[in-house]
């Protein structure tokens with residue numbers, strides 16, 4: 001892939017193998033300052049694994065994952081390991097891993113529209129409030145890279161738009177790069193500069209703007225939604241077997257193609273979405 005000296009993080013042909021199984025393979029991606037890259041794909045397609053390679057939590061079995069020297073990273077994981085039966089205020093939660101002052105806690109919560117929650121109990125937060133508090137914790141140290149694993153979990157549709165807008169604002173305010181995961185194939189941010197679809201490998205990548213600007217889509221979801229969200233339907237014409245082989249729709253198997261045969265994608269009105277098909281080799 002094209003390399004940039006400014007990339008915050010860069011994965012080149014990166015893959016993770018556990019035993020004889022490949023969890024994900026052949027991933028090329030980079031995140032530049034101020035760029036939002038969204039990973040989409042079905043359950044188990046390797047989105048979190050890819051994010052963990054970008055974070056340095058998992059080391060690639062093949063290929064490479066390189067972060068800028070001195071890069072600070074904010075991470076909102078998919079799951080929080082918290083004992084919800086214990087009392088834990090938002091303020092204490094923000095300080096669990098960061099020695100933040102009161103002013104820093106206030107500032108971070110202010111940026112995510114959650115300042116009033118500073119003394120609230122974590123277990124009493126709504127889904128949307130929890131995501132805002134998690135975001136506040138991730139941005140408190142002004143990270144250069146923000147990694148968000150499904151930031152709209154437990155948030156209703158209207159709340160999703162608000163959170164996506166907030167993420168765009170955070171990108172603008174901090175100038176950070178954002179690597180974001182959505183397991184929802186139909187809803188991704190229009191603000192994403194790149195969408196990368198995974199299915200055990202990179203199936204395809206491109207901008208969702210063609211869909212979000214489509215008049216039929218805006219008529220369907222409303223003009224407001226059209227500025228924040230895009231429909232991104234996807235058809236996989238092959239599956240990746242645990243042993244690394246690819247099985248095509250016609251049942252044929254191949255051991256060394258990483259998904260060259262890929263269908264075009266279509267928007268909600270059937271209009272073709274411009275996607276750059278990425279041959280895995």
Ligand SMILES: Nc1ncnc2c1ncn2[C@@H]1O[C@H](COP(=O)(O)OP(=O)(O)OP(=O)(O)O)[C@@H](O)[C@H]1O
Nearest residue numbers: 018023041042043044045046047048049050078183
């Ligand atoms: N540490 C691990 N050891 C073995 N297998 C793992 C490990 N972590 C993930 N996997 C497997 O790797 C595959 C990809 O998992 P991953 O969590 O990356 O998928 P995902 O696309 O994020 O899924 P979801 O949308 O369900 O969160 C899954 O089959 C999962 O069971």
